[in-house]
Amino acid sequence: MEDGGPPPLFSFGVIADIQFADKDDGFNFHRTRKRFYRNSLQILKNASRCWEEEEEPERRPAFILQLGDIIDGFNRELSASERALQTVLDEFSSCSAKVHHVWGNHEFYNFSRAALFQSALNSRDRGERGAEDEGGEEEGGGGRGEEEEKENSLEEVYAYHFSPHPKFRFIVLDAYDLSIIGRDKSSKKFKQSMKIITEHNHNEELNEPPAISPLESRFVKYNGGFSQDQLDWLERVLTSADENEEKVTILSHLPVHPYSTDPVCLAWNYDKILSMLQAHNSVVCFMAGHDHDGGYHMDTYGVHHLTLEGVIETPPISDAFGIVYVYEDRMVLQGRGRISDRVLMFR
Numbered sequence: 048m049e050d051g052g053p054p055p056l057f058s059f060g061v062i063a064d065i066q067f068a069d070k071d072d073g074f075n076f077h078r079t080r081k082r083f084y085r086n087s088l089q090i091l092k093n094a095s096r097c098w099e100e101e102e103e104p105e106r107r108p109a110f111i112l113q114l115g116d117i118i119d120g121f122n123r124e125l126s127a128s129e130r131a132l133q134t135v136l137d138e139f140s141s142c143s144a145k146v147h148h149v150w151g152n153h154e155f156y157n158f159s160r161a162a163l164f165q166s167a168l169n170s171r172d173r174g175e176r177g178a179e180d181e182g183g184e185e186e187g188g189g190g191r192g193e194e195e196e197k198e199n200s201l202e203e204v205y206a207y208h209f210s211p212h213p214k215f216r217f218i219v220l221d222a223y224d225l226s227i228i229g230r231d232k233s234s235k236k237f238k239q240s241m242k243i244i245t246e247h248n249h250n251e252e253l254n255e256p257p258a259i260s261p262l263e264s265r266f267v268k269y270n271g272g273f274s275q276d277q278l279d280w281l282e283r284v285l286t287s288a289d290e291n292e293e294k295v296t297i298l299s300h301l302p303v304h305p306y307s308t309d310p311v312c313l314a315w316n317y318d319k320i321l322s323m324l325q326a327h328n329s330v331v332c333f334m335a336g337h338d339h340d341g342g343y344h345m346d347t348y349g350v351h352h353l354t355l356e357g358v359i360e361t362p363p364i365s366d367a368f369g370i371v372y373v374y375e376d377r378m379v380l381q382g383r384g385r386i387s388d389r390v391l392m393f394r
């Protein structure tokens with residue numbers, strides 16, 4: 048694809064739901080899909096090799112997007128979370144590009160939110176602007192008390208943005224900002240999240256989807272949503288991107304368009320974020336993981352919703368990763384294995 052034309056402006060690698068565990072193959076909850084826990088590392092090796100093989104500087108990934116669920120929750124019960132994470136990170140480090148990590152449900156099965164902030168999975172650089180830097184507070188903050196500091200740390204959001212090339216911006220979102228996994232039970236956000244989920248899901252087991260309608264099925268414990276603070280921050284970042292005529296790609300573990308995924312994998316308040324994306328001309332693409340079958344939809348506003356097929360449910364004869372080549376007017380996804388090639392024209 049694109050042979051003989053001008054080189055891209057820059058390129059990046061994509062991969063989702065690696066869910067590595069040093070464990071024999073198994074199945075998803077309903078035993079409809081096989082999960083290849085060990086082979087997922089082999090697919091990551093294939094990806095690293097492929098990303099490193101690119102020789103032309105503009106085609107070599109400038110960065111990698113890891114869309115969440117880097118190791119499987121089973122590691123927790125095997126007391127192997129740290130070891131498994133290190134194994135996967137070692138594999139990523141054989142690749143010279145910086146990895147931007149998105150957090151998914153399996154991150155929270157293995158680690159507390161506080162531990163994640165301290166870990167290598169916090170890929171936000173010092174220079175990158177995050178949600179708490181742009182909260183609209185007066186400079187100096189007015190001298191917060193100890194209690195307020197404690198409360199704020201419980202409410203922390205893992206969301207930031209970066210610009211790898213003039214006029215292009217990538218935004219990492221925290222889709223488990225509102226969630227009953229990963230939030231401290233004493234936090235306001237946990238209580239708010241419990242209220243949201245129990246208003247919609249009356250099952251004793253909150254991982255069991257409500258059967259009222261396909262869209263309502265998203266109110267499960269293994270999903271989450273975006274707090275109003277995070278949405279307000281995103282609104283400000285997108286307004287600034289519109290003014291600067293940037294092209295914005297948003298990254299989240301959870302998809303937000305019902306046609307880009309099985310609705311059971313949607314973010315709880317997908318509708319709020321969707322209308323915001325559609326109102327900002329700068330937004331060109333929303334990338335997610337979580338639904339291991341993958342999905343794609345270009346909405347009526349021309350925003351591309353790409354849900355990447357998960358490594359964990361990819362049989363050893365195949366692959367699941369890609370390289371995206373970015374041009375002035377489009378992004379060209381070259382997929383490997385079960386990920387399809389796609390041309391994503393900018394609106």
Ligand SMILES: Nc1ccn([C@@H]2O[C@H](COP(=O)(O)OP(=O)(O)OC[C@H](O)CO)[C@@H](O)[C@H]2O)c(=O)n1
Nearest residue numbers: 075076152153252254255256269312337338339340
């Ligand atoms: N009906 C269900 C479904 C799941 N569970 C339990 O919920 C946890 C998370 O499920 P799991 O399928 O492992 O989550 P993934 O993020 O790997 O996959 C998301 C989508 O399924 C991909 O398409 C787990 O503990 C299940 O046992 C449940 O109790 N009841």
